[in-house]
Amino acid sequence: MDFNFTDDQEMLRDTVRKWVEKDYDFERRRATVKAGGFSRESWKGLADLGLTGLAVPEAQGGMGFGPVDAMVVMEELGRGLVLEPFAAVSLVAAHLLDAGRSPSAALWLEGIAQGKELVVLAQEERHSRYRLAHVETRAEHKGGNWQLNGTKTVVPAGGHAGAFIVSARTGGNVDDPAGVALFVVSRGEPGVEVKPYPTQDGAAAAELVLKGASGIELLPAGQALPALERAVDIGIAALCAEAVGAMDRLAALTVEYMNTRKQFGVPIATFQALRHRMADVKMQLELARSMSYFATLKLGEPANARRRALSQAKVQLGQSMRFVGQQCVQLHGGIGVTDEYAGSHYFKRLTVIEMTFGDTMFHLGEVSARMQDTAGVFA
């Protein structure tokens, strides 16, 4: 049992933090938000550090790093409120492409590692509400090709992706876990329509409309859903770490503000009502950090234990993000609700993280459904 980071991991953290401080200050981020929420230049910056290939196997030109390294990077990207879809491309999509083991998937992986290609998972649908097996999009085998029909929603950086990993049904009714397969759909194919839009946190997303679009099968029904679940769990762990970084920074901003802002002739940090609130913020932050570690360290467990652990983590993070976000805005008073102030942007990102890969209520249901007689970290 050991929660220390290795020297290499500390160096990795340092590298990402320095990049954020130097190349990703708040004004630059603001410009990216204005331009639609994605910057090719910033993405290149991440690629130049080797980060886009962080979890890509060395055979495909990546670094082949593990979950703890990913956690370290995500904490720092969270601290800097980085908009570019590192987790979506380099952790989640990269995992699925690697699981697919096809020659074309390997090519996409190489592209990701080089920072030339963005591939993202497109699994959410208008009515799926976080349920991975709830898939209306259909795939039909016609003349030796798979043709896909359906609409995927809130696809991260959809307008900038070269390809999409699409969950689609090859059989069964809308909720049947057995009939879900995964396909790679290239953006340039006929029948692929991408409708980009910004999200509440200033990032880029898109609707993906497929009308007879051709796709290459990445994982067949039966294999696809377990891989998809695992990829989403990797995504959840990444989001947990990102949230910890964001909350850590937001709490620090709030401490700074409380120590400088004066009312009634004294710093507001002297008021006990506010001090206790800050103690509660610290509590939620440390519980969240603890469960972020838990999420990452449980990724290697068998599916059932892993899913339960990741849901437990997302419940804690959901509660913490809501509390820390709302209270840090409150503690800032009027300035906290302005667009000008960085704090509100942290709050918005934390809010969107809660609604990605399952919100608190959804995961609480998962924890309930997967409950065992025993309890605790090793249950």
Next chain:
Amino acid sequence: MDLNFTPDEQAFREKIHAWVKENLPREISDKVRNSIRLSRDDMQRWAKILGKNGWLGWGWPKEFGGPGWNAIQKHLFEEETALAGAPRVVPFGPVMVAPVIMAFGSPEQQRRFLPGIASGEVWWSQGYSEPGSGSDLASLKTRAERRGDFYIVNGQKTWTTLGQYGDWIFCLVRTSNEGKPQTGISFLLIDMKSPGITVRPIITMDGEHEVNEVWFDNVEVPADQLIGEENKGWTYAKHLLAHERTNIADVNRAKRELERVKRVAKGEGVYDDLRFRDEIARLEVDVVALEMMVLRVLSAEKSGKQSLDVAGLLKIRGSEIQQRYTELMMLAAGPSAVPLIKEAMEAGWQAEHAAAGAFVAPLAATYFNMRKTTIYGGSNEVQRNIVAQTVLGS
């Protein structure tokens, strides 16, 4: 980073597990598992079993006759005993006063007092709080005046847990009114059989006699029972608080009790009620998060690389969770928790009245009893003051 214990640590755990299974009397663990009142004999019997094996002072270094375990081994010992249904060791002797005697007592005092603590023969109580000094402990007024080779002690202590069984009591007493309140306090060890000491019960809202008032009327205390220097007692007491560490979160007991919440909920037919199940799920997440926080502290202690200043957070969260699991168990029983059946707290009652809901009869009393946890050991509001000071830097 690695979540798992090392093979050595795992082997250590198995050793403790086997020993506890062999040595913890079933009558005692049955009481613990069902919130049945433990007698003085029950508590002391378990203490002496541990003492005989050299484990009552499980946190002690080897030089004072302890096992010399590291932070993780201590945690594993606490976990295995708690999960097996062992009673909480009454902490005043082995956990609270012993470390102070080790750090600040004279060699003579160490020889005199530590063996009786280690064996479980001598029952210690704590004399800190006073009627006028709760959270503001440094305002305490119990006076000790030096006269020749004695201190003459006058005043009143209160909330003295299990003081009715105490052989000795360690007290914070005022020896000076000069300067800040903290600088006039001394740390005194007092024989509770001394003339002039009166112990009076305080009955708490659960109907139990757990805490007491202890009155001192011209009690003569030999001066060689002063720990360290006069007027330095506050420093020694703070050292003691620092020694409570992760223990205070009591996460191991929380794990055991969460399992019990599930059993009670199943027995009462609410486990499959989704609204109720979600409440258990919330508590389960809280317990896992608390355990992870405890493990982080242990890892930091083991490596000595970083310090993790979360003792206040552990106290707040641990006590909230203790209250929550007793609350949920009571709510699971619902109306069956309402009848006041005093005999239900006694061993042996259950077998006869099993059909009348014996299993759930003590749940409300336990819920009432646990309201103390957010008040004692520095109220949770005082803990928030301390946390805020660390976070805000002033």
